Every structure is written in C-alpha cells, then in structure tokens.
Amino acid sequence: MSKESRMAKKLEKKNKAKIKPGRLARREAITGLLFVTPWIIGCAIFLIYTMGNSFWYALNNIRITPKGYKFTFLGTGNFTQILFSDPDFPIQIVEYMTSTILSVPIVVVFALIIAMLLNGNIKFKGFFRLIFFLPVIVVSGPVMGMLSEQGAATISTIDTQTIVDAISTFLPKGMADAISELFQSMIMILWYSGVQILIFLSALQKIDRSMYEAAQIDGGSGWECFWKITLPTIKPMILINVVYTVVFISGNDQNSIIGLIQSAMFSGTKEKGYGYASAMAWIYSLVVLLIVGLFAVLLMARKDVYERQVKKAKKAMKKEARMERKVERRSARNAKKIEKARAKRKYSTYDGSGDY
Amino acid sequence: MAQATTKAAFRPHKLTETDKDKIQRFLFGSKEKEGFLKQLVVYALLICIGFIYLYPILYMLSSSLMNLDDLLDSSINWIPSTLNIANYAQAGRSMDFWKSLGMSIIIAGVPTILNVLSCSIVGYGLARFEFPGKKAILGVIIFSFILPSQVTMIPTYVLYNNIGILGSLKAFILPSLLAQGINAPIFILIFFQFFRQVPKVLIEAAQIDGAGYFKSFIRISLPSAAPAILTVFLFSFVWYWNESYLTQMYVSGIMTESGWTSLVIQLDKFASNYSQYAQTAQSGATSLNESISMAGTMLSILPVLIMYFVLQRYFVESIDRAGITGE
Numbered sequence: 001m002s003k004e005s006r007m008a009k010k011l012e013k014k015n016k017a018k019i020k021p022g023r024l025a026r027r028e029a030i031t032g033l034l035f036v037t038p039w040i041i042g043c044a045i046f047l048i049y050t051m052g053n054s055f056w057y058a059l060n061n062i063r064i065t066p067k068g069y070k071f072t073f074l075g076t077g078n079f080t081q082i083l084f085s086d087p088d089f090p091i092q093i094v095e096y097m098t099s100t101i102l103s104v105p106i107v108v109v110f111a112l113i114i115a116m117l118l119n120g121n122i123k124f125k126g127f128f129r130l131i132f133f134l135p136v137i138v139v140s141g142p143v144m145g146m147l148s149e150q151g152a153a154t155i156s157t158i159d160t161q162t163i164v165d166a167i168s169t170f171l172p173k174g175m176a177d178a179i180s181e182l183f184q185s186m187i188m189i190l191w192y193s194g195v196q197i198l199i200f201l202s203a204l205q206k207i208d209r210s211m212y213e214a215a216q217i218d219g220g221s222g223w224e225c226f227w228k229i230t231l232p233t234i235k236p237m238i239l240i241n242v243v244y245t246v247v248f249i250s251g252n253d254q255n256s257i258i259g260l261i262q263s264a265m266f267s268g269t270k271e272k273g274y275g276y277a278s279a280m281a282w283i284y285s286l287v288v289l290l291i292v293g294l295f296a297v298l299l300m301a302r303k304d305v306y307e308r309q310v311k312k313a314k315k316a317m318k319k320e321a322r323m324e325r326k327v328e329r330r331s332a333r334n335a336k337k338i339e340k341a342r343a344k345r346k347y348s349t350y351d352g353s354g355d356y
Numbered sequence: 357m358a359q360a361t362t363k364a365a366f367r368p369h370k371l372t373e374t375d376k377d378k379i380q381r382f383l384f385g386s387k388e389k390e391g392f393l394k395q396l397v398v399y400a401l402l403i404c405i406g407f408i409y410l411y412p413i414l415y416m417l418s419s420s421l422m423n424l425d426d427l428l429d430s431s432i433n434w435i436p437s438t439l440n441i442a443n444y445a446q447a448g449r450s451m452d453f454w455k456s457l458g459m460s461i462i463i464a465g466v467p468t469i470l471n472v473l474s475c476s477i478v479g480y481g482l483a484r485f486e487f488p489g490k491k492a493i494l495g496v497i498i499f500s501f502i503l504p505s506q507v508t509m510i511p512t513y514v515l516y517n518n519i520g521i522l523g524s525l526k527a528f529i530l531p532s533l534l535a536q537g538i539n540a541p542i543f544i545l546i547f548f549q550f551f552r553q554v555p556k557v558l559i560e561a562a563q564i565d566g567a568g569y570f571k572s573f574i575r576i577s578l579p580s581a582a583p584a585i586l587t588v589f590l591f592s593f594v595w596y597w598n599e600s601y602l603t604q605m606y607v608s609g610i611m612t613e614s615g616w617t618s619l620v621i622q623l624d625k626f627a628s629n630y631s632q633y634a635q636t637a638q639s640g641a642t643s644l645n646e647s648i649s650m651a652g653t654m655l656s657i658l659p660v661l662i663m664y665f666v667l668q669r670y671f672v673e674s675i676d677r678a679g680i681t682g683e
Contacts, residue, residue, distance in 0.1 A: 028485050031569045035481025036493060038474050039544070042534025045515075046508060047500055053511035069514075114405060117398055129672050131406045137664045137671070138413070138657045140598030142624040146653045147412050150419070150646055187412060190405075198672065243502065250504055253601045261506050262601070265513075266610055274510050281506040288504050 057278035061271065069274075078279035081271065089280060092257050093287060096250075100291055102182060103189050104245045108238060111193040115200035116230075129201070136194035141253020144188060192248060196241040203237040204230070232306050235299070242295045250288045257284055420444070420650035440647065447652035450633035451622040457659060460618040463603060464596035466525060467532040471543060471592045472585055474535040479547025480573055484559065494548075501541035509605070516606060523614030527606035528596075538595050538602065543588045550584035551577060586670050590663075597660055600624055619656040626652050 033040075058079070061072045082089050118128055170176075182189065207230065215225050249255065261284065265277035381391075414434075420443055422436040482490060516522040521530065531537050535544060554577055562572040578585075596603075600620045608616045622629060630644045630652075664671060 025486070029487035032481050032485025032487040032490075035485065035573075036478050038533070039478040039493070039497075039535040042531065042536035043496060043500070045534065046512065046531055046536040047496070047503075050508035050511040050515070053514075054507050057510060114402075117402055120398060122398065122402070126672070128402055128406060130668050131409050133668075133672055134413070134664065135409065137594055137660050138598075140620050140657075141600045142620050142626075143598075143653055143657055146623065146626070146649060147416065150415075150650065187408060190408060191412075247502055247504075253599075258506060258601060261509075262605070262610075265510060274514070278507075278510050281504070281509065285504045285507045289502065292502050 054278045054281065057275050058282050059279075060275045062274040063270075064273070071275075074275070078276050079283065082276070082279055082283060088260060089257075089283075092260060093284065096255070096257055097287060097291065099181060100246060100249055101294075102179065103192075103249065104242055104291075104295065106182070106189060107193045107245050108196060108241050110190060111196035111241060112200050112234075112238075114193070114197050115204055116226075118197075118201055119204045129198075132197050133194045135191035139191055139194075144252075144254050148185065148188065188254075192245065195244065199237055199241055199244075200234065203234045207233050228306075239296065239299045242299065243292055246288065246292050246295065250284075250291075416650045416654055420647055420654050422647050424645060424647070443647045443651040444655065446633075447626075447630075447648050448655055450630045451619065451626070451652060451655065452617075453619075453655060456617055456619045456622050459616060460597060460620070460659070463525065463528065463607060463616065463618050464593050467528040467537050467596055468589055468592040470529060470532040471535075471537045471540060472588050474533055474537075475540055475543040475588060476547050476578065476581065476585065477573075478535045479544050480551050480577055482544070483548045483551035484556075484573075484577075497541045497544055500536075501539075505602070509602075513605065522606065523609045523616070525607060525616065528603075537592070538599055539592070543592060546584055546588055547581070550581055554580055590667065590671055593663075594660055619659070623652055623656040 059073065059075060061074050061078070063070045063072075114132060118125060118132075122128070211229050212225055215229060220228070251258075257280075261277050261280045264272045264280055265274060267273065418434050418436060421439050421441075423438060423440040423442075425437070482493065513522070516527050521527050528537070532540070558580075559572050559576055562576045563569075567575060597618070598620060600618075603618055604610060604621055604624070608614055608618070608621055626649055627644060630648065634643060
C-alpha cells in the first residue's frame with residue numbers, strides 16, 4: 001500500500017471520528033433532555049418515589065403517634081386481610097369489575113353511533129355537538145351524586161323494570177344485578193361519552209371520501225362500507241377511547257372504591273390506616289390495569305384483513321425487489337464476464353470483428 | 357317531490373310507474389341522495405338522544421325554580437307555577453357563593469396556567485429533539501395516565517404533610533409545575549402531537565438567525581401553538597374545577613379544614629352546610645328541600661356552563677385541532 005493512500009485513509013478516519021458522535025446531535029439530545037427535565041423530576045418524585053413508598057406502606061401497619069409514623073412490618077398481612085376479611089372491599093371490587101366491563105363497550109359503541117350520526121349530512125351539527133359535549137363540562141362527583149340522589153339519573157317515563165325482570169330470568173343473579181344497575185344509571189353512562197364522541201367524530205372526518213366512492217362503484221352497500229372501511233380505519237381510536245373510558249370510570253369521584261380507600265386511610269381503627277389503604281389502592285390499580293390490558297388484548301389480538309393483506313403485499317414487494325437486485329447484479333457480473341471473454345477474443349464472430 | 361306525495365295521497369289509482377319511482381326515491385333515497393326516511397330516522401334519533409343528554413340539566417333547572425307547593429303538586433311536572441328565585445338566593449348564601457366562586461377560580465386557574473407552561477415545555481422537548489430513552493419516557497407517560505392516582509395518593513399526602521404544604525394551594529402548584537398535575541399526561545401528549553406538526557424548517561430558520569433553543573421555542577413554537585394552549589387551558593380548568601376528591605384531600609383538608617374551599621366541595625357538603633345555615637339565619641330560611649339542593653347544584657356548575665357556552669367553539673373544535681387523532 002502506498003504512503004499516500006494510507007494517509008488518505010487516516011485522514012478519512014480522523015474525519016469520521018469527528019463526525020460520528022455528532023456534536024450537534026449530542027447538543028440537541030442534551031437540550032431535549034433539558035426540556036423534559038421538569039417531567040423527569042416530577043416523575044421521580046410523584047411516580048417512582050411515591051409508588052415505591054406506597055408499596056412499602058402496603059406491607060406495613062402504620063400508626064400515627066405524636067412522635068411520628070410507627071411502622072410495623074406485616075408482609076402480606078394487609079392484602080390477605082383485605083381480600084378475606086374486609087366486609088366491603090372484595091364485593092365492591094367485583095361489582096366494579098363487572099360494571100366496568102359491561103359499561104365500557106356500551107359507552108364506546110354509543111359514542112361511535114352518535115359520531116356516525118353526526119358525521120352524516122346534518123343540519124345543526126354544531127348544536128348537536130354542543131349538547132353531546134356538555135356533560136364533559138358539568139360532570140363531577142358531587143354534581144353526579146346530587147343528580148342521582150334526586151332521581152334525575154334515570155328517565156322515569158321509561159319503565160326499566162320490565163327489561164330488568166326479563167333479563168333476570170335468563171341470567172345468573174350477579175350478572176342481572178349488574179345489568180339492572182346499568183339501566184338505572186343509563187344517563188350517567190351516556191354522560192361519560194362526551195370526549196369519546198368527539199374523538200370518533202374527528203377520526204371519521206379524516207377518512208378519505210374517495211374510498212367510499214370506490215367501494216360504492218364496486219357495489220358495496222353502506223353496511224359493507226362500515227365494516228370494511230370505517231371500522232378498520234378508526235380501530236386505533238377505539239382502543240384509545242376504551243382506555244380513556246376505563247381510566248375515567250375508575251378515577252371518577254362517583255366510584256365507591258375510591259371512597260373506601262379514602263375512608264380506610266383516615267379511619268382511626270387499629271388495623272386500618274395508611275398501610276391498609278395503600279394495600280387497597282394496589283389491589284385496585286392492579287384490577288384497573290388488568291381491565292385495560294384485557295381490552296387492549298381483545299382489540300389488538302387479531303389484525304384485520306386489510307392490514308394482513310397490506311403486510312403480505314409489502315412482503316411480496318420486498319421479495320421482488322430483492323430478486324430484481326439479484327438479477328441486476330448477476331447480469332452485471334455476466335456482462336463483465338462476457339466483456340472479459342470478448343477481450344480475450346474467446347468469442348469469434350463470422351467476420352472476426354467481435355461485434356454481435 | 358312534495359307534489360308526488362300529494363298525488364299519491366289523493367289519487368292513488370292514477371299512479372303511474374314514474375310516480376311510484378319518484379316516491380320511492382323520495383322515501384328511500386338513491387345512490388346520490390339520502391332518502392327522506394333515513395334522514396327522518398337520523399334526526400329523530402339525534403333529538404331523542406339529545407333530550408336524554410339534557411334531561412338531568414333540564415330537570416335541575418326546572419325543579420330548582422319550583423317552590424314547595426309545586427314540588428308537592430303532582431300535576432306540575434316541568435313548568436313551575438312561579439319562578440322562585442329565592443331558592444337560588446338561599447342556596448347561594450348557604451354555600452357562601454361569591455367567596456367559594458373566587459376560591460374555585462383560584463384553585464382551578466393557578467394550577468392550570470402552570471400546567472400549560474410545564475406541559476408545553478415537556479411536550480416540545482419530546483417532539484422536537486431526539487435523545488436516548490424518548491420512547492421509554494412516552495411509555496411511562498401513558499402508564500402514569502392509566503395508573504389510578506390512588507396508588508400514589510397516600511405517600512404524596514405524607515410527603516406534602518412532611519414538607520408542610522398540605523392544606524394550601526402549593527399542594528396543587530408543585531405537581532403542576534413538574535408536569536404531574538391532574539391529567540397532565542393527556543396535555544403532554546396534546547402538545548407533543550401539536551409540536552410535531554410545526555414545520556422544523558421554521559425553527560431551523562430561527563436558529564440560523566441566531567436564536568437559541570429556548571428562544572426559538574418561546575418566539576416561534578409557542579405562538580404557533582395557540583390552539584393547543586387554548587385546548588389545554590380549557591380542559592385543565594374544567595377538570596381542576598370539577599375535581600373534588602383531590603382538592604378535598606390536598607387543599608381543603610379532610611381532618612382539618614384549611615379554609616380553602618370550592619363550589620364543588622361546598623356542594624358535596626351541601627346538606628350539612630345548609631342545615632347549619634338554616635339554624636343561624638334569622639328569617640326566611642326554609643328547611644332543605646329538593647328545589648334548594650337543585651339550585652345549589654345549578655349554582656356550582658353555572659360558571660363553567662357559562663364559560664362553555666361562550667367558548668364552545670374552542671372546546672368542541674379543540675380535539676380536531678390538537679390532533680389527538682392524527683396518527
């Protein structure tokens with residue numbers, strides 16, 4: 001190797017070494033982290049520190065003495081006590097689970113229906129949107145409590161009792177109770193769907209109109225269009241809405257479990273207190289995460305037909321491209337070979353010129 | 357088309373094929389135009405559901421204006437015989453309306469402004485810059501949204517107690533300064549989505565002209581994010597306004613009252629407050645009835661209701677503009 005080429009390589013290496021870490025990129029990364037710092041600090045204090053602490057609390061019995069907090073390590077004592085001998089919590093949590101699992105699909109489907117109705121060619125669209133979004137502004141624990149106390153949460157003119165009776169003959173008692181409770185607070189459930197309607201609506205408006213036109217030309221009915229175009233396109237929004245609904249229901253002041261946790265926290269009895277309440281909160285959040293996970297798995301498990309087809313087509317295209325490249329390479333190689341052979345005058349043409 | 361129907365109604369025996377066709381098209385629609393029947397069904401559904409939605413509020417409004425006789429009179433369902441404003445006066449006095457209103461505005465407003473500030477900074481950092489661990493941070497943000505706040509509530513309470521900010525507004529200010537306020541993950545994601553759509557060229561141009569990272573954020577990105585800021589401001593305000601659980605816990609105090617209160621909390625304690633008020637008031641205070649508690653409820657939501665009707669355009673269009681659904 002000549003000296004020059006070695007020098008050139010060294011220089012190149014040096015240049016490369018300068019570029020590789022990317023001073024600008026590093027500076028950008030540091031600035032980015034700087035911007036996110038408030039959140040990182042907040043996360044460290046309000047998420048990691050508190051979660052760790054809360055877990056520690058859950059394993060202890062905590063009593064407030066004039067000298068400060070007195071910890072007695074219990075292990076899983078709090079959890080077993082809550083699950084096996086608490087009079088309210090297990091019942092409430094099962095109730096919460098059934099009612100959430102039942103009401104989330106109702107809320108989401110209902111929001112989708114309203115969004116589709118509003119998405120059509122409708123006069124006073126703004127007015128209807130105004131009405132359907134109103135509950136988001138108004139809804140809060142005490143207001144809801146007040147309303148359901150006064151019986152404004154159900155429509156008295158619609159007799160729900162017959163429906164409930166019919167249901168309870170078919171289903172086991174637990175399920176029937178949950179469903180009848182749903183009917184009792186139907187308006188409240190519908191009230192939870194304000195944000196979801198808007199999210200669906202804006203997703204629906206972003207669907208390309210020409211897709212429907214194309215489907216119509218191919219003879220697709222409205223029903224088919226809904227299942228094959230609308231639903232697959234807004235599928236991610238369904239998941240978002242489901243998660244939002246679950247979080248909203250579980251964080252709502254109307255939720256009785258939250259009240260239970262609070263009252264356990266401030267109860268003066270010996271075995272309850274901060275530790276007991278923390279253990280409750282942990283069980284509760286595990287249940288919430290479980291429900292979110294359940295819905296996520298249900299909605300994400302099967303990719304729909306369209307996505308699968310696209311994936312397949314993409315794979316085929318990739319394969320084709322690879323083949324093409326292969327062919328190109330091979331032909332280039334062959335051309336070179338032929339060229340070489342021709343240079344050696346291996347091929348002889350009839351007039352001896354070497355041209356074909 | 358209207359002619360076609362009248363024809364059909366009056367002279368059915370003279371229906372020709374084209375008339376039949378016309379009627380059918382009018383009722384069931386054609387490829388180009390939606391049929392009358394379908395439109396009718398859609399409007400009927402929307403109006404019914406709209407009524408169900410408004411039912412509690414209408415009920416609240418009508419019964420809050422009734423007097424005692426109207427309440428007991430079974431023939432009066434909706435429209436009270438006289439407009440009884442006295443209910444509002446009594447409920448307002450028992451809730452200490454003006455003072456609670458002021459405190460509500462402070463309790464909702466101050467953390468909201470800080471929320472907008474901190475969340476916009478964090479959202480910008482996530483949207484504009486590439487750095488290791490960004491995906492993990494986004495994951496944690498979503499996780500912290502799903503995680504019920506009850507898990508972290510008790511240690512937070514102890515923490516606030518230890519550093520002595522429990523029972524003051526600081527207990528709301530501190531987390532919202534650090535982008536951990538109520539529903540802050542949603543706001544961060546809204547800003548994140550929004551700043552991603554701001555063209556990078558704009559910021560690069562500013563930087564070539566000599567603006568630093570922070571300056572280009574304040575001068576270029578923040579002004580262009582006005583819709584997102586408005587969205588976050590409105591939602592944060594409403595959510596803080598309606599939050600009674602955490603407000604009661606951290607700011608107004610459960611065991612010891614700190615003097616801070618809000619309309620929603622006053623409503624929560626309405627019955628006991630009212631009986632106290634009725635005992636101390638010299639004259640004119642009737643005992644608690646449905647009308648008065650409905651009037652109290654109405655009073656507690658009235659400020660946000662007014663805000664909603666004034667700014668409804670921004671509320672309703674906000675979700676479109678903030679681009680939650682874009683990608």
